Amino acid sequence: MVFDKLVEALVSGMGYERVADRTCSATTIRRRRDEWIALGLAEQLRVITLAAYDQMLGLQLDQLSADGCITKAPSGGECAGKSPVDRAKQGTKRSQLTDAYGIPLITDPAPANTRDHTLLPATLDQLADFEAAIGPLPAHPGLSLDAGYDYAMVYEDLDARGITAKIAKRGQQTPIQADGRWVVERTNSWMNNFGRLRRCTERHTGPIEFFIALATAIITVRSLIRRAWTHYRWDTRPQSPRIR
Numbered sequence: 001m002v003f004d005k006l007v008e009a010l011v012s013g014m015g016y017e018r019v020a021d022r023t024c025s026a027t028t029i030r031r032r033r034d035e036w037i038a039l040g041l042a043e044q045l046r047v048i049t050l051a052a053y054d055q056m057l058g059l060q061l062d063q064l065s066a067d068g069c070i071t072k073a074p075s076g077g078e079c080a081g082k083s084p085v086d087r088a089k090q091g092t093k094r095s096q097l098t099d100a101y102g103i104p105l106i107t108d109p110a111p112a113n114t115r116d117h118t119l120l121p122a123t124l125d126q127l128a129d130f131e132a133a134i135g136p137l138p139a140h141p142g143l144s145l146d147a148g149y150d151y152a153m154v155y156e157d158l159d160a161r162g163i164t165a166k167i168a169k170r171g172q173q174t175p176i177q178a179d180g181r182w183v184v185e186r187t188n189s190w191m192n193n194f195g196r197l198r199r200c201t202e203r204h205t206g207p208i209e210f211f212i213a214l215a216t217a218i219i220t221v222r223s224l225i226r227r228a229w230t231h232y233r234w235d236t237r238p239q240s241p242r243i244r
Helices: 002-012 026-038 043-056 116-125 127-134 150-160 182-192 205-228
Strands: 061-072 089-096 104-109 142-145 164-167
Touching: 002 026, 002 205, 026 127, 026 205, 043 150, 043 205, 061 116, 061 182, 089 116, 089 182, 104 116, 104 127, 104 182, 104 205, 116 127, 116 150, 150 164, 182 205
Parallel strands: 061 142, 142 164
Antiparallel strands: 061 089, 089 104
16 A cells, blocks of 8 residues: 555655545655665665566667756755756756666666766666676677767776767767667656656655666566567457557
């Protein structure tokens, strides 16, 4: 019951008081949420869904994409800063890393006034935990980035990690279809379909990471069902691959 309320809060973006009813109070939702954060259950769920996707369809890890996405954070907090695209209002930035299809692998929240290229090393550092849970990456994966990452420090860091950089040049018009960068933009759109991520009202990092992990699990499961429809047959398979 509490899990359903948390999913409702994630999808709708409503506050806990509005989600609560006679069956479950807002205090209970917050308390159970904090217990699950302490146990790392949302992160475990995220890893389980990614492992299932990798087993049934295969994560395309030879070509990765990364980008930052700024959203509103009217309540401020640990992951909020002055947004450079919203008249210096409080905002949050998500540093997003995806595979070649757009499955979200790593999502790292930070204040909106943090530059994309400075967030990339911390995002890539989490690949070690990802490899321990899912499996090793290809020897020299490619990484597609937009012009916001066209800095010497990024090239040096990627070279040290054995990652092949595919970065758009600053000052040059580069189509979003180039090098497959469009998939991470689509993933950012998927993430922004969740009201709680599109307009973040959490003030602490723990709940933000909890809802990001939960959103990642939902996105991964939906993509698994949609793509498995053309690869597998099962008794309860929906008649249409479209998830309603």
